[in-house]
Amino acid sequence: MYIYDAHDKHILRDRVAQFKSQTERYLAGELKEEEFLPLRLQNGLYVQRLAPMLRVNVPYGMLNAAQLRKLAHIARHYDKGYCHVSTRQNIQFNWPELPEVPAILAELAEVDMHATQSSGNCIRNTTSDQFAGIASDELIDPRPYCEIIRQWSSFHPEFAFLPRKFKIAVTGATSDRAAIQVHDIGLQLVQLNGETGFKVFVGGGLGRTPVIGQVVREFLPEADLLSYLDAILRVYNQLGNRENKYKARIKILVRALGVDVFTTKVEEEWQHIKDGYAKLTREEIERTQGFFTEPAYETLDAAAEESALKAVASEHKAFSKWLTRNVSEHRVPGYAAVTLSLKPTGVAPGDVTDSQLEAIADLCEQYSFGEVRTTHEQNIVMGDVKQSDLFALWEQLKALGFATPNINTLTDMICCPGGDFCSLANAKSIPIAEDLQRKFNDMDYVYDLGELDVNLSGCMNACGHHHVGNIGILGVDKKGEEFYQVQLGGNAGNDTSLGKVLGPAFTREEVPDVIQTILDVFVENRTEEELFIDTYRRMGMKPFKERVYAKAD
Amino acid sequence: MPKLIKDGAIADNTWQFIDTAEDANTPLPTAPLPTGNIIVPLAVWQAQKETLKGRRNEIGVWLNSTELADTLGSDAAELPLIALRFPVFMDGRGFSTARLLRERYGFTGELRACGYFIRDQLFYLKRCGFNAFDFGEQYDENELEKAMQSLNDFSDGYQTSVDQPVPLFRRRA
Numbered sequence: 001m002y003i004y005d006a007h008d009k010h011i012l013r014d015r016v017a018q019f020k021s022q023t024e025r026y027l028a029g030e031l032k033e034e035e036f037l038p039l040r041l042q043n044g045l046y047v048q049r050l051a052p053m054l055r056v057n058v059p060y061g062m063l064n065a066a067q068l069r070k071l072a073h074i075a076r077h078y079d080k081g082y083c084h085v086s087t088r089q090n091i092q093f094n095w096p097e098l099p100e101v102p103a104i105l106a107e108l109a110e111v112d113m114h115a116t117q118s119s120g121n122c123i124r125n126t127t128s129d130q131f132a133g134i135a136s137d138e139l140i141d142p143r144p145y146c147e148i149i150r151q152w153s154s155f156h157p158e159f160a161f162l163p164r165k166f167k168i169a170v171t172g173a174t175s176d177r178a179a180i181q182v183h184d185i186g187l188q189l190v191q192l193n194g195e196t197g198f199k200v201f202v203g204g205g206l207g208r209t210p211v212i213g214q215v216v217r218e219f220l221p222e223a224d225l226l227s228y229l230d231a232i233l234r235v236y237n238q239l240g241n242r243e244n245k246y247k248a249r250i251k252i253l254v255r256a257l258g259v260d261v262f263t264t265k266v267e268e269e270w271q272h273i274k275d276g277y278a279k280l281t282r283e284e285i286e287r288t289q290g291f292f293t294e295p296a297y298e299t300l301d302a303a304a305e306e307s308a309l310k311a312v313a314s315e316h317k318a319f320s321k322w323l324t325r326n327v328s329e330h331r332v333p334g335y336a337a338v339t340l341s342l343k344p345t346g347v348a349p350g351d352v353t354d355s356q357l358e359a360i361a362d363l364c365e366q367y368s369f370g371e372v373r374t375t376h377e378q379n380i381v382m383g384d385v386k387q388s389d390l391f392a393l394w395e396q397l398k399a400l401g402f403a404t405p406n407i408n409t410l411t412d413m414i415c416c417p418g419g420d421f422c423s424l425a426n427a428k429s430i431p432i433a434e435d436l437q438r439k440f441n442d443m444d445y446v447y448d449l450g451e452l453d454v455n456l457s458g459c460m461n462a463c464g465h466h467h468v469g470n471i472g473i474l475g476v477d478k479k480g481e482e483f484y485q486v487q488l489g490g491n492a493g494n495d496t497s498l499g500k501v502l503g504p505a506f507t508r509e510e511v512p513d514v515i516q517t518i519l520d521v522f523v524e525n526r527t528e529e530e531l532f533i534d535t536y537r538r539m540g541m542k543p544f545k546e547r548v549y550a551k552a553d
Numbered sequence: 554m555p556k557l558i559k560d561g562a563i564a565d566n567t568w569q570f571i572d573t574a575e576d577a578n579t580p581l582p583t584a585p586l587p588t589g590n591i592i593v594p595l596a597v598w599q600a601q602k603e604t605l606k607g608r609r610n611e612i613g614v615w616l617n618s619t620e621l622a623d624t625l626g627s628d629a630a631e632l633p634l635i636a637l638r639f640p641v642f643m644d645g646r647g648f649s650t651a652r653l654l655r656e657r658y659g660f661t662g663e664l665r666a667c668g669y670f671i672r673d674q675l676f677y678l679k680r681c682g683f684n685a686f687d688f689g690e691q692y693d694e695n696e697l698e699k700a701m702q703s704l705n706d707f708s709d710g711y712q713t714s715v716d717q718p719v720p721l722f723r724r725r726a
C-alpha cells in the first residue's frame with residue numbers, strides 16, 4: 001500500500017488548512033454560498049436532504065487497519081455511528097456537521113486519507129479492481145498506476161473547473177472488474193512486445209445518457225500515461241459543453257465530434273507535450289511499484305490445504321455455501337480472498353457501523369496482513385487469507401453479520417442511497433432492496449438462480465449502476481409519486497452492455513412480484529449452463545415483457 | 554487609481570479595459586481607440602492589428618472564455634499584456650488558455666485574470682501562468698491584501714506547471 005512521504009503529507013496538510021480557512025470565511029459570511037459550493041464539493045462535502053454528506057476517498061479501494069479505526073472513530077465521534085461504502089469504493093458519512101468538517105479532514109490526514117475532489121466538476125477518485133494484486137487473471141498490478149494518477153489528479157491546477165465531473169478507472173486483469181468501459185477514461189493495462197502500456201477507452205459513462213467507452217488508443221506506453229491524460233483533459237476542458245450540464249460529460253463531446261475527430265485532437269495535443277517533463281521515469285514507476293510488493297506469504301502446499309479445506313467444508317454445510325459464494329481464488333497457493341457481505345437483509349446495502357469497522361481492522365490484522373479493499377458492489381474484501389484460517393475467520397464474520405453467503409447473487413444488490421438521503425432522488429431505493437431481500441429469502445432458490453446482478457438507482461444519475469445490472473431498477477417520478485422502471489440485459493465487465501427498459505414503470509408494491517415473474521421466465525427457459533444474462537441475450541426482451549404485462553392486466 | 558495584484562504585490566492598474574458592451578458606445582472592431590495603455594477585445598486586435606502594432610507596448614488583448622489560445626497563436630509572443638476574462642468562476646477554460654499561451658505560444662508579458670474569478674483560485678491560476686489579478690470592484694485594497702494570501706495556499710504541487718515545470722516525481726529524491 002502506498003505510504004505518504006513528507007511531500008505528500010505537506011501538500012495534504014496545506015489542503016486541510018485551506019479548507020479550514022474557507023469554511024471559516026463562509027461561516028463568517030465572507031464567502032458567498034455559491035462560491036463556497038464548489039470549494040466544499042471539492043472537499044467531499046454535499047448538502048443532502050437531511051444533513052451534509054461527506055464523501056471520503058478510498059484511493060482504488062485500499063484501506064489499512066489504522067485507517068479503518070480512524071473511520072470508526074469519525075463515525076462514532078462526528079456522525080451517528082455508521083458509514084456507507086459507495087458504489088465508487090468510497091466511504092460516505094451521512095450526518096457530519098459543517099463546522100466540524102475541517103476537523104474531520106484533519107483527522108483523516110493523520111492516516112493519509114482525504115476527501116479531495118471526491119465531488120465537484122473535477123477529476124474524481126480513480127477506481128480499480130478490488131482483487132488487484134491477488135487475482136489469478138491479473139497481468140499487471142494496476143495499483144501503482146492508480147497511485148500515479150491519484151497524485152497527478154490531486155490539485156491539478158488546470159483541471160479543477162471542468163465542464164463536469166470526470167472519472168477514471170484502471171484494470172490490469174483479463175476480466176474487467178473495474179467497469180472501465182463506463183468511465184470517462186478507462187485504462188486497461190496491456191503488454192506489447194514485452195513493453196507495458198494501456199489500451200485507452202474514452203467517453204463511457206452511465207447517468208442519463210449511458211454510453212460505452214470507445215477505444216482512442218490501442219497501446220499507450222506506460223511512460224506516456226500522464227501526458228496523454230493531460231491531452232485528453234485539455235481537449236475536454238476547452239471544448240466540453242458548459243451551457244447544459246446534461247450535455248457536459250466527455251461522452252457527449254466524443255459523440256458530438258465523432259470518436260475519430262476527437263482522437264485526432266487528442267493526438268495532436270499530445271504530440272506537443274509528450275516528450276516534456278510529465279513523461280514518467282523508470283525510477284518513479286519503480287518507486288511506486290515498490291509500495292505494492294507482495295506481503296510475506298508463506299509457502300504452502302496447495303493440494304494439502306485444498307483437501308483439508310474440503311474436509312471441513314463437507315462437515316459444515318453453511319460454511320461450504322459461504323466458501324462457494326464469498327471466497328475467491330488467489331494467485332498464491334494456499335491463500336484466498338474473502339468478501340465480507342455488507343448486504344444482510346434489513347441493513348442498507350453498504351452500511352457498516354463503527355464497532356464493525358474496528359472488528360474488521362482487528363480481523364484483517366490477524367488474518368490478512370492488515371489491509372482490506374472496498375468494492376464497487378459495496379462490500380469489503382480481505383485479500384490475503386490463508387485457506388487454513390478460513391473456518392476460524394468465517395465463524396467470526398458470522399458473529400459480526402458479515403457472512404451472508406450471497407456475493408454476486410440476487411440479494412447482493414448494488415443500491416444507491418436514494419430518496420432516504422439523496423436530495424436528487426426521484427424515489428427511495430434502500431427500501432426496494434430490502435423488499436427484494438425479504439421476498440427472496442430462500443437461499444437455495446437464490447443459489448439456484450446463479451450469478452445475477454440487480455442494481456438500483458434512485459434517479460437517472462445512476463449511482464446504483466442500474467444500466468449495467470442484469471436487472472436494473474430505476475426510481476422515477478410520475479406526477480409526484482414514486483415509481484420504478486425495470487430494465488433487463490445490462491452487464492458490467494468485459495462484455496459490457498446496457499439494459500433496455502422492460503415497459504411502463506411499477507409501484508413499489510408491485511416490484512417484488514414483477515422481479516419474481518421475470519425470474520420465472522428465466523428459470524423455465526434457461527439451459528443448464530446459462531446465467532440470467534445468457535438466457536436474456538438468447539431470447540430477448542419479448543418473453544419477459546409479455547409475461548410481466550400479461551399478468552398486470 | 555484602481556488596484557490589482559501583480560507579481561505577488563498590490564499594484565496600480567495602469568491599463569484601460571476596452572469592453573465590448575452591447576450598447577451604443579460599443580467600439581466597432583474598426584472604431585478609433587483611446588490613447589495610452591489599453592486592453593482591446595480580440596476582434597479589435599484582429600481588425601486593426603497592423604496599425605496597432607505601431608503602438609506596441611500600449612496594446613494588450615483580452616480574450617473571453619470561448620476564445621482559446623490559438624485565436625491569438627503566435628501573435629501572443631509580441632504582446633505586452635493578455636487578459637483572460639472569466640464570465641463566471643466555474644468556467645475553467647482560462648486555465649488551459651493560460652498554460653498554452655505561456656507554454657506553447659511563447660507569451661512572456663503580463664497575463665492577467667479579470668472578470669468573475671475568486672481568490673480561492675489564485676494558487677491554481679498562478680500555477681497556470683497568470684501573474685496579475687484584477688478583481689475589479691470585488692475587493693477594496695484591504696481585502697486585496699487578504700486575498701493575496703491565497704496565492705500561497707499550497708507549498709508545492711504534484712504536476713508540471715508554468716511556475717514549476719518539473720513535476721514532483723522528478724524532484725522527490
Ligand code: SF4
Pocket residue numbers: 416417418419422423424425426457458459460461462463464
Ligand atoms: S442515483 Fe440519484 S438518487 Fe441515487 S445517489 Fe445518485 S443522485 Fe442520488
